[in-house]
Amino acid sequence: MSLNPFDLFDIRSLLSEEERAVQATVARFTDTRVLPIIGDAFDEGRFPDELIPEIAALGLLGSSLPEQYGGGGLNAVSYGLICQELERGDSGLRSFVSVQSSLCMYPIYAYGSEEQRLRWLPDMATGKVIGCFGLTEAHGGSDPAAMKTRAVRDGGDWLINGSKMWITSGPVADIAIIWAHTEDGIQGFVLEKGMAGFSTQEIKHKMSLRASLTGALFFDNVRVPDRNRLPNVQGLKGPLGCLNQARYGISWGPIGAAVACLDEALAYTKQRVLFGRPVAATQSAQIKLADMARRITTGQLLALQLGRLKDAGQLQPQQVSLAKWNNCRMAIDIARECRDLLGGAGITTEHVAIRHALNLESVITYEGTETVHQLVIGRELTGINAF
Incomplete structure (x- = not known):
């Protein structure tokens, strides 16, 4: 039996029925509504705000918050899968959902008064308030x-x-x-x-x-x-707590970008014939493709365990830093390699690799640069603060 090239370790089998349903729903939305328009939107420098009502209707805004505030009550793994499938479309769309959910709705829920929660969260869940x-x-x-x-x-x-x-x-x-x-x-x-x-x-x-x-x-x-004023927090732990929520989602998102790039590269190298054979028939191409699949699989397992720790209430910020660092680096390297495999065609936004590579330059920078997360892990290993 052939393995799924984008799920070599059958991680899907480790998901609950609800988690699989969430992933399938968002994947369909990305395939049918996002991918047909996102290349043009990127070219035009335009956020496709016409998708906001559909995103809200699917319950993707504040999906992890309690239903009484308009959320979906989904677990952390489901939220991660939402981020992964949205970023398979484009990092910009995942960023919108991440900011709305993790950086705006979360602090109102976690640090706000009950009056503030009821005043803003239901309208934010429907996309009425951005x-x-x-x-x-x-x-x-x-x-x-x-x-x-x-x-x-x-x-x-x-x-x-x-x-x-x-x-x-x-x-x-x-x-x-x-x-x-x-x-x-x-x-x-x-x-x-x-x-x-x-x-x-x-x-x-x-x-x-x-x-x-x-x-x-x-x-x-x-x-x-x-x-x-948010009454229930003071100090940097307030905004850093929000960033930790967002970084968690970002640990999943780039997996989707990497999968999109590998998917395109596999199809292209099988079709493109050079020197009398498909590019995919060469050892150099197969080694690159295999290495991409290895790194994606590692990132998938890392993200899934991160989600399980979060759902168990055992997640530590340093673990989020490690996952964000690893998966952003994995994805940007894969996007660049796929652009290379596509040759000259890879520099156009008719293909996804260059768009994802450019987007990932931001993703690897925001919510803590790669260097910051490396230093977080270094401090954890040595006990010495090198910031």
Whole structure:
């Protein structure tokens, strides 16, 4: 019996019936709704927002949150599979779902009041309210503690000044989860579109995540009522807890990008004839393809165990760092190798490899660069902080 080239260790057999159903549903959506339009959207630098109602209808926004807040109550493995199948289409689409679910809905659920949960989460689950997450600043990057955005009490309100950079969904978001220094440490606030002094600017000229909206956020004495402050967390553990949720999903997403690239490379090398035989009949091509399959299989097993640990309540942030580092590196290397196997054709967006390779330049950078995650593991091994 032939093995599935994209599941050599029959990982599907390790999934529950519900997990398999979730993966199959999102895979169909990616095949029928995403893949036919995403190449053009990437070329045009356009986020396909027409897909948002369908994404919401499938229950992909806040899928792991309780049903009472509009979520689907799915487990962590199911959320990982959602990210994997969406990123098989495009990293930009997975980024949208990741930001909405892990970076915006999660902090309101985990750190917000019951009033805030009921006010925003159901509408976010339906896509009626779009969120963005404001932590990164232009000068800060990997050092979030160096943020310059400040929130100062003014009576029963807060005045916020500062800016945020590289914010997915920023130009179209209805609310923004903003982290700022206060006299009591770093705190989170929910800013609403239309608040005086709150403005956004789309970032243009991107060569990566072109099918995603990225922006900068600016705060000029934005008056925010205290009821919009997330009351149940203080300090960096707030935003870092959100990032850990997002990094978990990113550990799964690049597997989908890698599978898409391998799928294309297999078909192309079997069809393309050079020197009297298909490229796939050469030893050099087969060695490359086999190595890709090995790395994908390793990444799949790593992600699945990560999900099982998360569902068991045993997940450690260092394990997320290792998986994010490994799987992003795996995927970007595979995308580049597949581009090479396609030859000159590989540089056009009529094929998926170059699009995924370009997107993965962002994925390997955001939510902690590869170097940051390497240093997290180094600190865990040695007990010495080298940051």
